Amino acid sequence: MTDTHPLPPVAPEVTAALVAALSPRLRRRLDAATAKLAARPVSRDGDTYRVTVDEETTLEVHAPGGSVTAVDDIRCGCLLAPGCVHRPAAAGAAPVARPEPAADAGDAVPSDEPPEEPPPSEAPATPRQRAAAAELWAAGAAALEAGVDGAGAVTQAELLAAAHAARLAGLPRPAAAAVSVVGRLRAARAADPAYRLADLTEALRELLATSHGIATATGPRLAELRGTARRPYLPGGSLRLYGLFSEPVLAGSGHAGVVTWAADADGRLFRVPDVAPGGAERAAAAVERTVRLGDAALTHRELSRAGLVVSGATVSPDGRLGAGAAVRAVQAGGAGWHEPPLDRLWAEPPHRQAERALAAAALPEDRRPPGAELLFLDLTCRRPLRAAGGDVLLADCAGLPIHLAAADEDPALAHRDNLRLLATAPGLRLRVVGRLVPGPEPRLRLLAAGRPPGEAGQALRLAEPRAHVDLGYDRLQRTDLPEPAAAAPPGVAPAADEAAHAPLHLLRRRTDRAVAAGRRALALPGTVGDDRARLRRAGLATGAGLIEELHRAAADRGRDVFGRLLPADADRFARAWLAAALYTESVAHALCAAAWAAPTADTGAVSA
Template identity: 45%
Template sequence: MTVPPVFPAVVGDVLDTLPPRLRKRVDASLGRVAEWTVTVDADTAGVTLDAETTLTWTLRQGTLTAADDLVCSCLLAPKCLHRGIAVAAAEVADGVPEPVPDRQPTADAVPAADAADAADAADETPSDGERAAAAVLWHACATVLRAGATGSGAVVRAGLLRAVHTARVAGLHRAAANGLRIAATLAAARAGDPSFDREVLTAELVELMLLCHDLRTSTGPVAELRGTARREYRPIGSLRLYGLCTEVVVAASGYAGVVTHLVDDGGALWTVPAIMPGGAERVAAAASGPVVIGESGLSQRALGRGGLLLSGGTASPDHRLGAGKAVRAVAASAASWGEPPLAGLWAQPLPDQVTRAFHARTRPDSHRAAGADLLFVAGIVLGAAGDALRLAVGEAHVDLVGERDRARENLRVLATAPGLRLRAVARLLPDCPGTAVALAVEGDLDLPDELRHHVDLGLDQLQRSHVAGDGTRELPPRPEPTDRVPRPVRPLENVVHRIALGGRAVAAVASAEREVAAFARNGLTTTASLLADLADASRDRGRDAFGRVVRDEGDDFPFAWLRAGLHVREFTRATARRAWLAAVEHG
């Protein structure tokens, strides 16, 4: 059994008590945890290291919430390496030991009028405490940048986790969640985990540092910058809902299940999730499990093909339906994709859908409307294009790919029937123009009763007999394939990624003069200026009277890196959007 999880601040509290010589040994000693046998009894946990040394955890709801609750019996305790190893190797729990001050209750717990009054009373600008917490988190990120992922050991991560705790207590829940993801990514990098991706780390650092900057300068909607500790549900009244499809979800964070997409009479999309801890083995149980809203008696899979009458409903801002005690729901008749209101989803021109999907991806997840990044594509099967199913959509084409093995198998079956007319629900892939992840399809298919209306590609199994045709379908001209999005700013992007991985010293060694000159010749003067500024900031280190490098605590280097990272992100998004529109408009 692994060591118990800890709250973020506990890691810093324990490591701060260690003398410098022991702090340096923590990372090299983490492998000892694999040899420990941890026993848990009620609210305590313990491990016997030798005849005279025992570590004891006092847990609250299974988590170590205070440094004093971790006790070692060795002579050096509490300034011993054993306690440092225990917290450094532990999973970080997402929470704080004390209630978050001034957090508004959810709509499930208060009347609608009270919830509206609470929203109206929200501050229009961040408080001094919130700005201070954002500044602490900013400096923690700057420390990570200077050290890089390879140099961010237990002490650097502890500083980040302490800043995360400060942000959470101040009510900056979005920033705190982002900081926890960065801390987990740094731990994966140090452990040599193959799941570590420097591009993901870079994106998370850019997002968090930009968020901290906006909080410190009061830039943008404050409620969106703060985020929420818990998803807030507000009353929405009664709805008549129609099942669209059921999507399989297997997240890298250790959660899996399904999300059922629904459509109301006005064409708005809503979701009902069934996500639980675990891997892909959890998907089947979630899909066949009951819908927690009301007492409809429907499973998630049946809801995706059925209908629902909802009264007293609640929902979060991203249109996730709530399951409060006052919510009532009963099963209702379904609608096919060719009938109102579902048919209206395919009426919007594809270029307009692409524009909407790209705009949605710039929003935080908690403020992104359900289905905003989905595409509703109708076309004719041209056949396989590598691992994708190619659809002719007017004079353009879209390649549909599968995210899981079952979906890929189903798409291969569909590719054997050129000329087949299909409707598809898919999620746009911004880095691959003309390519989207297919969630469900419907068309000229001979489906059994249990697959009425459509096929959920991640759950259902298509057979060759379901798509058999007479072989006389007329095919449109086959368009040329579209390449991936080119990256004109690739040299700047590489420097940004290298700094996130190896720290400031990596950029300080290499010269960027050739890349700066190339950018200037190609007319990318802003990109050239940003790369030159980043290179200069990386090398600009002060020295004392003895020639020793002075520790840099200024913001010049973090700001130079953030400006470069933000430029790369926005340039790439704009290039991807333009390439996607070109793919669907011109083929």
């Protein structure tokens, strides 16, 4: 039989072991074999997945418990098995398995030995942790030097092997970053519509920053770099929750699904996720899946507009509601965005919300307050902008110009189409939820939209006054826009130069280019002198020095006694790239805080 089932996730150590066992000749063929196998149909019979490699060869993948945790779970019927290229190719074509939390337990660590205990609070990292961090650094530096096109299955397997060793050594944060890099590399090489170069750059920066700092860190800083392997669920008592919105989840790790956000009477945010291995199709359909929480019998779409009464609740630090056997939950009435208690989320001034989001972005992911990156704003649509990286809609929020972008560009989701439709209605007033994007100008990724309180004219025409639109799921129609809809101004206004006064993009485009094309892309002659001068004139002297060192590290190669070029210093290049990436992030956050600052009395509204 034929089917469209994706392959089950494969544990990092399994992929690493299969690739390590290949001969050098087969390693050279691995990328082509992985691409070929990924295009073959997959059938499923219980926990067994079958892939027809050719007319004579069938490959079986056994996933007891939902994921592949042993090398022998992948079997091939070809004559070269078990030393064939098909088994590691199957592992490379499958998502990477991540430790997932049980309902009220911490993350399980799939390993063949227990993870190392954390050292005392003021002690430095253990020798085992330093060795694992060094291995992660070397693997990340190799991936950076190769770029997306060069970071094939072998490079990815080295990252996964280092991630497994780091997890066993008690370094879950850098281990998770390495797995994230692999997932985003695979998305980039497969031309996945959901892939963003900025996401891969961020993941690689996280990997190199954490693995580099572990060798010398102590105390709270070391604990922060190590991260936490378990997500504790603490008693939350009785909760009365009101649904806010649902958003699709399409992760570079090969996981997809939905997260529904809710708030209690005090404005605290909680989330109910349903994320599992899959792609855009699963993300697009997950909103209709039933919420697995106590006795609740409603879908995520229904929960985003209704409410819950939960007793015996358990809550993780990131706001995730546990679904243990002792948890009881029943459906209750919801509230509109303009009604108590949800309306309090929009009462906080925009610049205060941005400060809170930026402060949370500086923390490790497992220590961020739940929903801290979300902003709740009332704004007026103005006009579309032409900008790199996708469609942008200019909006006005109490005199503050804000750039609105789609939360995800995947065509299977509704984000992009909805943003384009909203851009055809200048003057449209919206109450929105968005995710802050740090940068020189105020920018949000739109997640949900509704009617501002008291609006009956230039507002969305929704079936119910209390309704809202989940922009990743609900596809707007022209009839949902106010009539008569104002015509958009002729042409598309160009976006303002994001670095007219602080040309930070000169550094960002080089760090991004290195990730995309590798070290050699920066070793070519370019306009370093002009860019260095522009950075100095803008007061970014440190950035000017970093951009010069980055190009030197990429281009400098010594020679041996016979005059032959030696290999480039990948470690030096990785250090130069990391310094530039961290500096870019730090300055971007400072510029973002300044851009979101409260408008002064003489600041006019955005011109339509």
